[in-house]
Amino acid sequence: MSQMQHTGEMNVKEIVKKATELNDFSHLLEHVPYAKFIGMEVARFGDELVFQLPAKDENIGNPTLPAIHGGVIAGFMEMSAIVQLMVFMQTTKVPKIVDFSIDYLRAGYHRDSFAECKITRQGRRVANVNINCWQTNRKALIATARAHFLID
Amino acid sequence: MKINPEFFPLTDLARRFVDQLAQCRRLKLGVLEASEHHVLIELPYSTELIGYPNTGVIHGGVITTLMDTASGSAVVCSIFDKYKSLELSPTLDLRVDYMKPAEPHKSVFGFAECYKLSSSVAFTRAIAYQESIDDPIAHAVGSFMRISPEMVGEPFRRALMGEGE
Numbered sequence: 001m002s003q004m005q006h007t008g009e010m011n012v013k014e015i016v017k018k019a020t021e022l023n024d025f026s027h028l029l030e031h032v033p034y035a036k037f038i039g040m041e042v043a044r045f046g047d048e049l050v051f052q053l054p055a056k057d058e059n060i061g062n063p064t065l066p067a068i069h070g071g072v073i074a075g076f077m078e079m080s081a082i083v084q085l086m087v088f089m090q091t092t093k094v095p096k097i098v099d100f101s102i103d104y105l106r107a108g109y110h111r112d113s114f115a116e117c118k119i120t121r122q123g124r125r126v127a128n129v130n131i132n133c134w135q136t137n138r139k140a141l142i143a144t145a146r147a148h149f150l151i152d
Numbered sequence: 153m154k155i156n157p158e159f160f161p162l163t164d165l166a167r168r169f170v171d172q173l174a175q176c177r178r179l180k181l182g183v184l185e186a187s188e189h190h191v192l193i194e195l196p197y198s199t200e201l202i203g204y205p206n207t208g209v210i211h212g213g214v215i216t217t218l219m220d221t222a223s224g225s226a227v228v229c230s231i232f233d234k235y236k237s238l239e240l241s242p243t244l245d246l247r248v249d250y251m252k253p254a255e256p257h258k259s260v261f262g263f264a265e266c267y268k269l270s271s272s273v274a275f276t277r278a279i280a281y282q283e284s285i286d287d288p289i290a291h292a293v294g295s296f297m298r299i300s301p302e303m304v305g306e307p308f309r310r311a312l313m314g315e316g317e
Contacts, residue, residue, distance in 0.1 A: 032202070034211035063173070064305045069173060071219075074220070096253070102216075
């Protein structure tokens with residue numbers, strides 16, 4: 001346990017490696033308290049990762065619709081991008097967020113949400129990721145975002 | 153130091169608004185002050201919010217939620233001050249720039265203002281900080297859509313006005 005805390009770089013590498021071997025990326029999310037806090041999950045379909053945010057009462061923002069809090073949707077998308085980078089870049093550290101820009105396209109109703117990410121450009125130190133989020137129909141996005149991360 | 157609430161006449165309105173949002177209750181967001189010009193919200197540290205397990209730093213998503221909530225509250229206050237009505241303004245977009253990680257075990261404060269209110273859009277900016285607002289953790293700019301006051305709904309309007317408490 002003490003090793004886990006002091007050799008952070010090894011830790012991340014091991015976790016990513018293990019998740020890839022087991023083809024179970026939920027393992028990655030289990031180590032991040034915030035991912036558990038909002039209740040997000042991940043599934044792999046071939047080469048693709050699809051992230052899921054199951055409907056949860058505590059994630060509600062607007063109580064009249066009711067709709068998921070915009071900040072939760074953003075947090076879910078940001079965490080999705082982090083996992084995407086860790087898996088496909090095999091990073092040795094958890095990527096650090098530099099900026100995050102989100103457009104809300106539709107109300108995110110109180111139901112399951114999904115996200116997929118595309119690494120648009122990856123330099124040596126900074127990566128650019130696009131994230132799309134939808135609910136019932138992949139073509140009817142509820143939000144789209146782009147973000148930069150430090151990956152070194 | 154106790155701040156005279158008369159300086160910040162919309163504190164109760166902003167507090168009731170934030171308390172209506174389930175996610176904000178879960179994050180224990182607390183409105184410290186609000187006026188027609190600004191809203192200041194405190195986000196207490198919790199190990200549940202960690203995004204970087206090796207350092208204990210909270211997740212960027214929590215900062216985004218704080219900024220979105222503070223900016224949205226600033227819009228509610230601004231509209232209330234100008235039109236004496238309540239509107240629920242959904243976020244159109246939000247851009248957050250992260251200057252440095254939040255220090256673990258300390259609250260993060262979100263200061264937001266609605267600097268322009270036009271007929272259909274409200275524009276906001278916000279700063280997240282810990283020790284000093286001049287040493288920010290993050291900056292955010294956002295825009296919010298204005299929708300008619302009828303869309304608020306009677307129960308929510310009553311809750312915001314503190315009627316029947």
